Ligand SMILES: Cc1cc2nc3c(=O)[nH]c(=O)nc-3n(C[C@H](O)[C@H](O)[C@H](O)COP(=O)(O)OP(=O)(O)OC[C@H]3O[C@@H](n4cnc5c(N)ncnc54)[C@H](O)[C@@H]3O)c2cc1C
């Protein structure tokens with residue numbers, strides 16, 4: 001028996017997300033009296049892999065092979081389920097991000113393993129196996145029983161803190177050989193923005209809504225984000241109007257994020273918007289309407305004109321951060 | 324070419340959900356049911372593709388797993404422009420169960436492109452599409468923000484962290500669609516509403532397969548402490564709070 005955790009690497013490097021996953025898996029392994037085994041697909045250097053040991057991975061599996069450099073859901077699921085089989089994994093943990101959403105459902109059917117999608121903490125109990133998750137776009141939560149013997153969990157991003165538990169894991173190499181024509185997905189081109197803090201990675205997010213009045217008013221918002229090392233976001237109408245790029249749109253129909261701190265400037269706080277940001281640890285709302293629904297979701301607020309408050313806020317941050 | 328749009332029937336996000344029977348069941352009274360927003364968009368995209376005769380798409384079908392109560396939502400999809408619909412007459416107990424039922428439908432009557440939404444706004448699983456593809460043993464592409472047919476070949480944009488991949492793959496496949504797939508959902512015109520009444524809606528019975536998961540109990544979000552307000556003239560106090568108490572900057 002073991003807990004297998006699928007860690008994602010970006011061009012051979014891990015991010016905090018991967019360490020969160022390993023921390024989670026090793027805590028879960030403790031609950032089940034077993035150990036956590038981490039796996040990674042693609043070329044990752046030994047010293048990078050060893051970083052997973054710091055968070056409790058007792059063993060690390062590196063799967064490489066020609067054709068495995070692009071995400072083909074079927075071939076990747078073959079590889080993960082082979083490894084899970086060999087390691088007698090009873091629980092497999094993935095992130096509830098783009099990658100996890102692509103792989104976990106297929107894996108669930110392949111292994112006839114019930115899927116707890118988007119869990120935000122450790123299981124409430126392991127016998128019976130009950131997990132806790134958000135439902136109805138954050139309007140409720142549920143205890144979900146997983147009945148099957150094998151289980152798959154996808155962990156919501158930024159919902160589990162890093163826990164150090166140093167191990168000196170052995171690294172095992174698995175080479176995947178694919179039959180000709182096995183890879184169905186043919187990637188023609190990749191377009192990537194570089195140098196920007198990704199919305200889904202960011203711990204602080206500075207977001208603006210229609211109350212910002214015009215795209216010309218975004219300068220101070222970007223400056224505040226820069227000062228805080230934050231990513232920028234916006235409400236749907238703002239991206240629909242073309243004031244801000246589409247990747248920044250958060251909410252039910254945009255990105256779902258869970259930063260430590262979310263600033264909402266001139267955002268009314270419609271349910272569909274909150275569906276994407278309500279898991280933030282702290283929400284700060286700046287809105288001219290004291291009755292705006294965003295204040296019901298926020299811990300901290302200022303009633304007033306966002307455009308006038310922003311420069312003062314920037315000054316205060318500079319002062320306190322000693323910049 | 325034939326396109327299948329998998330449709331989930333969900334409470335409108337703005338409905339305040341309530342639970343009954345000791346928080347074990349959704350209180351369906353007063354709920355406004357709608358087509359899951361993603362499915363509305365994938366249906367729209369399917370119809371846009373069909374509108375272009377060059378793509379030679381003969382049929383856009385709706386598939387739904389649900390009891391008779393979801394028929395108004397299915398009729399709405401027919402009114403928007405789908406040609407026909409298949410409803411598997413069963414309570415959609417979990418994603419595994421739903422995907423298994425949809426797979427049966429497709430095994431009997433295959434489709435070239437199968438569209439699912441990235442998530443349904445009720446159980447937020449993001450799971451049915453991938454499961455369905457695995458049941459059928461066909462490729463799946465998740466996070467699809469663009470889908471077109473060019474020179475007989477399917478062209479897809481897949482979102483990745485901070486960018487996108489442009490890819491192709493052979494039919495049949497399941498595409499799991501998200502933002503970008505089309506701009507605005509198509510709405511039903513009067514003519515469409517009239518025509519929908521006579522469009523075929525086939526009802527089939529479910530195959531036996533157990534769900535793997537089960538909701539034991541719901542919980543409503545805990546009301547959190549009231550918002551703490553700061554003076555607009557002196558936002559420094561807010562910044563100090565964020566640094567010293569919340570410790571988030
Ligand atoms: C199916 C569906 C899905 C949707 N998905 C999303 C989604 O994913 N994300 C999303 O964001 N929306 C989504 N929406 C839209 C959502 O319902 C709201 O319309 C939208 O979030 C409102 O955006 P807003 O708050 O920027 O604008 P508004 O509602 O116009 O609010 C502007 C706010 O700014 C305040 N304001 C005005 N001037 C100032 C000022 N000078 N200083 C400070 N405050 C000021 C106002 O008091 C107001 O509260 C969806 C809608 C539907 C039907």
Ligand SMILES: Nc1ncnc2c1ncn2[C@@H]1O[C@H](COP(=O)(O)O)[C@@H](O)[C@H]1O
Pocket residue numbers: 328329330331332359361362386387388389415418421425438439440441442443444446447448449450451452
């Ligand atoms: N009961 C259902 N019947 C048909 N399709 C469904 C059903 N439930 C979910 N789907 C499809 O699966 C997608 C994702 O749903 P989910 O996995 O529940 O988040 C939806 O957008 C639909 O395309």
